[in-house]
Amino acid sequence: MAVTKEAGLYPHLPKLRLDALRAAPLDPLTKGLPFGSDGLTLGAIGARGWSLTAGDLPMPMAVIRRDVMERNSAWMAAFAAANGLLLAPHGKTTMAPQLYDVQARDGAWAITVATMQQLEVARRFGVRRILLANQPVGRVEVAALMEALHDGGGLEIYCLADSAEGVAVLAEAASRRPPPPSHPLRVLVEIGFPGGRAGARGRAAALDVARAVAASPGLALAGFECFEGLLPDAASADGLLDEVVAAAGEAASRGWLAADAPLILSAGGSAFFDRVGERFGATLTGRPVRRVLRSGCYLTHDSLAYGVAFQRIRERTRLTLPPGGLEPSLEVWAYVQSRPETGRTILTMGKRDVSFDSALPVPLRWFRPGEMDRPAPMPPGHATLALNDQHCHLGTPGESPLRYGDMVGFGIGHPCTTFDKWDLLMLVDESYRVVDAVRTFF
């Protein structure tokens, strides 16, 4: 494989920005903070001595098991390094600059974002290479994107294009506010598939977009990409990934790629990231290539679909797998609020607190304050039946130990839609003591 390994281009986010975040008082009305936390700063939370199981925190409560998350980060970094991949983790998952910093420390090459608001969050917290994984649109959005190239700190921005209309808008904006010559707007042509999301349909359409980018001053054709995450299986993903490689080869042979930069090939949800590594490994032109994986969910992983997907990777991939592996680190805890009838328990957690789009949360552990030493595994027969806005209906077997006032910890499916329900998540140790907290910017 012809790989330019170039990890850790920004070793850490500027300490100043994160320090300021940690030093600013939190809004005491933030969900998850104990009541009356006036004047409390983010950075002071870890020293409060709070314990989830001691009942120090209101519930529902979203927690990240820090050690598991750190292991996940290190595992993914090792996986990428062992297989000639660069990581541009999708920042939309967490929207937490403190977690971008963890990813940067472990060698992430860039942070991926989905919108201009997300790009602004990453930029203001000092990320110096950002991949906007969408075709820009909108007057103030495109203007802000062009302005960001003049950021002064050497910000490198990649974005997508999939149509002549989209390229024309970018080109027009670049002519009105020309980017610095050293910092053009780097464009990846998006390749889609029938019935899929955005992305040019067919190689001819993709190459038309590539030609238009190459011909536009201020824009640079950086490469090709796709999002294979919506496809049903690994074989379909392979077909799309191969198309990205093929289109890039043609664009290279026609001389459209930016002259002074390696070719970028990028893809990657969190389900088929092994396929990205395998298929992008295909030989290309002699030009240096950066194979950029955008998986966003690996820090927390999940207890449902991504767990299953990772099992497939373990069993099937020909890539190098480091020891260990991804484990779920994100949990949401709630109290048993009511035991109104056999078979049904009501808890203080609802659609506002936990993902419900890919699957309902799964009860993992339970704890009785004042009586138990540590959480116990949930006995068989418990399953989430439904969520309302603020309540969980848990199906409980006749012999369930649960009663009013007990705590239940849930594993989640699809971390993106749990993170976005919290301004603040607690980091806990393996005894559920709070060691730190992270702020999100949704």
Next chain:
Amino acid sequence: MAVTKEAGLYPHLPKLRLDALRAAPLDPLTKGLPFGSDGLTLGAIGARGWSLTAGDLPMPMAVIRRDVMERNSAWMAAFAAANGLLLAPHGKTTMAPQLYDVQARDGAWAITVATMQQLEVARRFGVRRILLANQPVGRVEVAALMEALHDGGGLEIYCLADSAEGVAVLAEAASRRPPPPSHPLRVLVEIGFPGGRAGARGRAAALDVARAVAASPGLALAGFECFEGLLPDAASADGLLDEVVAAAGEAASRGWLAADAPLILSAGGSAFFDRVGERFGATLTGRPVRRVLRSGCYLTHDSLAYGVAFQRIRERTRLTLPPGGLEPSLEVWAYVQSRPETGRTILTMGKRDVSFDSALPVPLRWFRPGEMDRPAPMPPGHATLALNDQHCHLGTPGESPLRYGDMVGFGIGHPCTTFDKWDLLMLVDESYRVVDAVRTFF
């Protein structure tokens, strides 16, 4: 009907708190703010001259049509007044103190909340009567609830109970931190139904809870309540509501109700609120009664299920309906980001931006910046196919006018799960000019 009309007990929220909210600078990274809005205050937004259709705002963008919302508020107030009902609108829907103020101005008797965090938001913004529509649970939650009774400003708090265990915890907390004699913790016994959510199952169980409340110093038995919103039809709702009336009658005859206060009967989602009015009208003991409706969604209404529910009310109710009626006032707007294939259009709006739990959003209007004077109704044949985290897949007929860069305005189903995706919503006039903005506290 024996009704004590007692609207507007707090004419407005304390102006000072809302003024401070309006005077504080917003985080420039807030979703929905134009980029670079550093130092901008909430109160200054209305004077910026921003227009949605001029492209002054990033998208996606959640907007409330102010005039429609104001009419909805006035209509609901008139409906309540005409039918001997008091309003305690569920504040969990919007979590926006500025909108609580609109409801207070139009005579709301209380604000309802679901959690202690929500109670704290209402309390800190000066709401003086709060109905916590759940049985309290959790060490810090119950302690904060008891402390709030000592708030000093004469805060009146109602909460629910449905079990001896729950009452015992409240009683124990009240013995540790006795409420002021003038401000006991006022408890409504929750009555549920088989297969439903919380609430005592059966009258005997409900009366057991009532007896326990009546016997507990610091607690006062204020009445009975239910949540009929999860029932499938009006007839089932009637059965539950009648049970609330009957249980209250028995508790009154046994002398368990707090001596110095009217009996509270409360219920109400946003679908069957007419049934609450009709069934709670049944004759009771000679004691004054307050019939308290907790509907939370009427300010914005919706374009889907609540619209259908309101049509049933219009056609069937025997209550007095004021002229006019509820109309949807909440919309989410997005750009067309990609037109990759006939039949499918991709827009910049996803699960992070709009409700998808009760139904997918419905495209109402479209607009082409620079070419059209005002939004036009969406031609037939367009329908939302799916949402991803940050994208909408819109099904588009062959003759669809939509192209890259157009704007589409969506109506939503279930406002609760759209509000909670936004820290900031813009208030617009009927020309989509921004006239103000509201902050939420989720």
